[in-house]
Structures are given as C-alpha cells and as structure tokens.
Amino acid sequence: MLMTQNERRLYLINELLKERNEDCEIPDDEKSQKNLLRSLMNIRQPLPVSSDFLQIQDEYLQEVNRERGCIDVCDLESVKEIVGSSPTMTKNVIPVLDTGISKKLYLWQGDITTLKVDAIVNAANSQLLGCFAPLHACIDNCIHTFAGIQLRLTCNELMKKQGHEEGTGLCKITPAFNLPSRYVLHTVGPIIYTSVSPREKLLLENCYKNCLETASQNQLESVAFCCISTGVFRFPQDLAAQIAVETVEKWLSENPASSVKKVVFNVFGNKDLEIYKKVFGL
8 A cells, every 4th residue: 555755754653662662742743753753763773673664664765865856976067057956955066177187076065865976975983873863963864864774774784793893994885775876985084182193184084095995896986975074073174175185186096997987075064165165276
C-alpha cells in the first residue's frame, strides 16, 4: 500500500519511540514532527533494524531530498545558467580560473547534502559514527540525517572491524545511501586548542590528500570538499582555505592520470565564500 509522506513520517517516529520503549505525544504540525523524527534518528545507536523500517525510511528520505532539490556537478560547466535555479542554492556557483589544473576546481556555495557528485567529504569525529546531538547544525549531523540510519550502521561496522578510533587525517569511504551523491568520504580533521602548529597543518593537508587518494582508488571522477576543521574544531578559516586549495592543486598536478576530474570546494556561509574567493584571486 502506497503511503503518504505524513504516514511515513508518523510510522518512523512511532517505530523509533517503540524501539526506545518511550511513549510521548507526537505533535500535530509537520515542522515539529520533522524535528522529532530527525532528533530520534540523530540519537539512535547503531542497532539492527527491520527491512520494513529501512524501506519506508528510504522512501521518506528520497522524497524529502527530492523536495529539497539537488544540483548536478555536471551543471557546474554552465554555472551562470543555473544560479538561483534551486531553492537550496544560496547564491554562488563559480568556476575558478580557466587553464591547467584550475580547470578541475570549483567553488560552490550551498548545502553539500544537495550536491549530486561522486563523493562528498564529511568532517567526521574520531568515532566516525556521526553527530548524536539532536538537530545539531554541523555537517556530520546533516549528512547522517539525510543519508539515513544505514550510514551510521555502515560506519559502525567499519569501526568495529578496525578496532580503534579513526586517526586524524585519514579517510574512510561509504555509500551515501539516500543522498544525491554516490559516496561519502569521512575524514577527521585536526582540533585546534591554542595556536596552529606545523603538525596540525600537516594533518589538515593529509585530510585532503587521503580523500583524493581514496577517490582515485575507487575510480571516482568528482569530489566535493567541505571546510574541514573550521567549525567546532576551530582551525582558522583563512589558513584552512589556503591549505585546502594548495594541497588539492599540488595533488592533482602530481597525479595527472588520476580518475578525479572535478574538485568542488563547498562553502556554506558568506565569510568562507569571501575567503575562498580571495585565495583564488576572484
């Protein structure tokens, strides 16, 4: 029987509450229901789940993501034609420079979870299980929310097999499940407690290099990087952008036979947009 989005949402909420042995009043309005469902998904531990739940969750999230809209990395070739065409795009899709390595580089402002690309990069924590804080605005939370609970389950299997927390600067690849992208590249950036040391600069470089290496090993052609470590990990935004661009340009120049043909630097806020524009001389 075909379910409406409202019926799917209520089913998922009730199943997650039942799983937690909790009984609470479900709000009537759509926004509150969406927030409750997201919160329950955010705090859910990586436990087994029924195939019925996954099917209905996938149907729900695929419709949610369809409504949110997506932008195809292929459309970045004709950027001026699509600016403002998606409600999830804020303002800017900018191809940088026109010659050499820079033909492969793009600066894009928008929500990375709406980008149809071979892989998006997640700024993960060392547990690699996503953000457990309900409704948190970090990229880790957003990626896990719109991918579905399979992402946490898959990451948990990787971590159980590894037997220890993920090291800073390394990379793991997983399917993206319900996201428009095909894969997610998970990397743990350095945390800054006081000033930035040479070691922390090197670790941030490693995040970009190891993501590109992983993408190349898996024959991926397009990768979208978020601003790794610049949020709650407190890496200075200006320096992080400079390291990001220089590291990617160097890696591409040293690996001309790589499968990677397009690298997108994704920014969300206007401050990061201006910083990257400055790095690129735009």
